[in-house]
Amino acid sequence: MSKMTLKTEGDRHVVVTRRFAAPPEAVYRAHTEPKLIQKWLLGPDGWTMPVCINEARPGGKIRYEWTNGTGGGFYVTGEYLELKPYTRLVHVERMHLPNATPDNRVETTFDPDGEGTLMTLRMTLPDAETRAAMLATGMEHGMEASYVRLEGMI
Amino acid sequence: MPSLDAAFSALSDPTRRAILARLALGETTVMKLAEPFEMTQPAISRHLKVLEGAGLIVRRVEGAKRPCRLAKAGMETIDQWLAMLRKALARNYDRLDEILADMKPEGGKDIK
Numbered sequence: 001m002s003k004m005t006l007k008t009e010g011d012r013h014v015v016v017t018r019r020f021a022a023p024p025e026a027v028y029r030a031h032t033e034p035k036l037i038q039k040w041l042l043g044p045d046g047w048t049m050p051v052c053i054n055e056a057r058p059g060g061k062i063r064y065e066w067t068n069g070t071g072g073g074f075y076v077t078g079e080y081l082e083l084k085p086y087t088r089l090v091h092v093e094r095m096h097l098p099n100a101t102p103d104n105r106v107e108t109t110f111d112p113d114g115e116g117t118l119m120t121l122r123m124t125l126p127d128a129e130t131r132a133a134m135l136a137t138g139m140e141h142g143m144e145a146s147y148v149r150l151e152g153m154i
Numbered sequence: 155m156p157s158l159d160a161a162f163s164a165l166s167d168p169t170r171r172a173i174l175a176r177l178a179l180g181e182t183t184v185m186k187l188a189e190p191f192e193m194t195q196p197a198i199s200r201h202l203k204v205l206e207g208a209g210l211i212v213r214r215v216e217g218a219k220r221p222c223r224l225a226k227a228g229m230e231t232i233d234q235w236l237a238m239l240r241k242a243l244a245r246n247y248d249r250l251d252e253i254l255a256d257m258k259p260e261g262g263k264d265i266k
Contacts, residue, residue, distance in 0.1 A: 018247050022254035032255055038251035043242035099159060102233050130166065 011128040016121040020066065024110035027117045028086045032061070051075070056083060062091060068151040074098070086110060102126045163210035169193070170201050174224065177211060181223035189241060 004018045020027050030036045034052040042049055051065035062078035067153060077100075078093030089108040095101045103123040110117050125131040164170055172188040173187060202222055205211045209228035213220045 004247055006240060016243065020247075020251065020254055022257065026254050026257045027250075029240070029257070030250055036253060036257075042246065042248055091222050099212070120229065 008120075009130070012125045012131055014123040014124075014125070014131065018119050018121075019113060019116055020119060021116045023115075023116045025086045026056045027119055028089070030109050031089065032083075037064075056080065056089075058082060063092060081105075113138055160208040161210060164204050164210055167204075170205055173198070173201060173205065174210065177222060177224045181221050183219050183221050187222070211257070 004016065008016070009015050030040065032054055033056075034054050034080045037054060038049045038052045041052075041064065047052070047066050047068050049064055049066050051063060053061055053063040054143045056059050057079045058080055060080040063075065064078065065073065065075040067073035075096050076093050078091050078097065082088065082090040088109055090106070092103045092105050094103050103126065107124075108121045109122075111120070112118075165174075169259070174185060176182065181198060184195055184198055184202065187202075188195050190197065201210065202213070206213060206222075210224045211228070212225045213222045214247055240242070
């Protein structure tokens, strides 16, 4: 069984789910404590996050900077909207490539699931066009198939 | 290598995405491309110019016609980016599994 799912919902949403063999408190902390975030939120092998700001309070700032060590890099900025410790996080974020992408509102919930946690990440993009630009074209051209293959490998 | 910024900017328009979907079926002319849209040929031509500039389509000259088709390199760039995004996400969570395994419930608060 695959652990991660990634799918679109309605016109403006992207939903990712993932189960973890740890309680919600641990998974929540791994999403809000910079020293922990820097250990896993890294993308492809070889990338690091030298700058990690995560002010886990309403209005708190988020800034993640990644580098591949050979001159490549980009960063994300954001702000927290709502936090309910160990249960729910809501923030907005944008990628700087270097131009900023439209704001992505992300709601992350951490639900007890047996001994572990079911995490659900729900992204809301400003409009269908923005989401489509992120995802649809790739799917129209057969990415869905390779996504399914990749899930089989996880 | 085609620019991702230009490619995603070109993809932000529904007409241009529909044109790409049509071109996925094969090479065609501006006249035929304009048929399903309630748009003039010059309007379609402007969209094609954006797609061409973004490296997503290529056009050749055939007499008075300029048939267009998908540019393999441009579409592959987008596909690779999306595949990387998904793979990176999955890789992140695999790493998080290891971090969580190290965070013991009783001593968890001391993990740095």
